């Protein structure tokens with residue numbers, strides 16, 4: 001969903017998503033798979049010990065064509081950092097710090113207290129490596145959720161929810177590298193593990209993959225690197241996920257059929273520090289009140305090959321990298337931009353082919369709108385356009401009642417069923433700009449079936465739950481090819 005929203009709304013989505021994730025942890029541990037034998041990191045001859053070994057002190061690493069994103073937190077304010085990443089949550093909890101890891105080529109790291117995230121996008125790739133330095137406060141408690149790599153077919157500036165929901169194989173998969181106490185077996189923050197979502201996961205709450213069970217020492221810097229490799233073709237189960245700590249392999253898991261289409265690429269990086277009181281309860285922390293939930297991050301490099309820890313010193317002493325910008329800030333790079341308008345209706349000259357409601361006043365800017373009740377409105381045979389990745393549906397909605405959710409139904413000739421798309425969080429007497437891709441509409445009440453991809457878009461119906469007298473206004477309806 002690509003609503004035009006304020007940062008406040010994306011914050012709300014973040015919080016809502018976290019509420020779902022909170023429930024997830026109750027069920028984290030069933031279905032875990034043990035790590036295979038730990039072996040040294042593989043690296044190509046070209047990179048020897050990894051990309052970082054080619055760039056002493058990471059100097060110039062951002063210019064390597066295999067590098068997708070770099071931030072060493074040497075440049076700009078926290079506000080600037082949030083702007084170039086594309087999404088920052090709880091900005092007030094971030095500050096730049098002079099706490100550095102021993103190999104740091106710079107002067108600053110980023111410090112987060114309590115809760116917060118930076119979320120960004122790179123161009124879509126089949127294999128993503130992400131290296132970051134991290135230090136937990138000496139009095140750290142158990143952490144709820146941590147850093148994630150995500151493949152998202154329809155990326156948005158804010159992280160989507162979806163915890164507790166098995167993602168469709170052509171839409172999304174993700175993995176988090178997270179400290180876990182393993183139900184109190186390890187003191188906080190615990191040991192590293194993967195927390196993973198994909199279409200073939202065994203439980204709706206994702207799957208856990210435990211690597212080498214080595215206690216993470218609070219107050220000590222670590223270099224963590226994560227690799228997420230998509231399966232090479234839709235029918236092959238040859239996807240992988242691997243992580244390294246301080247350049248040593250700690251967990252390697254393979255045999256994944258992460259995706260059912262090559263169009264789904266790894267393209268999102270979520271530097272997440274999410275805390276609730278739940279992990280303390282699950283791990284029976286005897287002193288939850290004494291914990292200090294603070295973390296430092298530095299020297300983030302995302303690439304298509306193994307990176308490895310910072311190697312050596314920069315020639316010129318302390319250095320600054322040119323920090324990267326979110327790929328979403330380049331229109332059309334991750335998803336084709338919505339194309340020309342193939343249909344529009346603003347109801348100034350009557351209802352056109354819209355049925356089920358009636359033209360009414362109260363439209364956008366004093367114009368006319370189309371009012372409809374719970375039985376819905378529908379349009380048929382007003383437009384007919386093939387569904388491509390760029391095909392986008394835009395309109396504005398304003399409930400005049402307490403309804404908070406509208407369901408979009410699009411009849412699919414291909415699937416001989418309705419594809420659905422849900423619009424949630426509507427507010428009475430407030431206009432909401434709705435924008436979504438036709439490929440986001442899916443068969444089934446839970447929107448888990450096949451999507452409208454490669455079908456024809458020639459109809460739409462909007463319905464909601466409410467009393468017969470309830471009305472919602474629709475205005476500025478557009479189909480973009």
Ligand SMILES: [Ca+2]
Pocket residue numbers: 072073074104106107108109298299
């Ligand atoms: Ca730094």
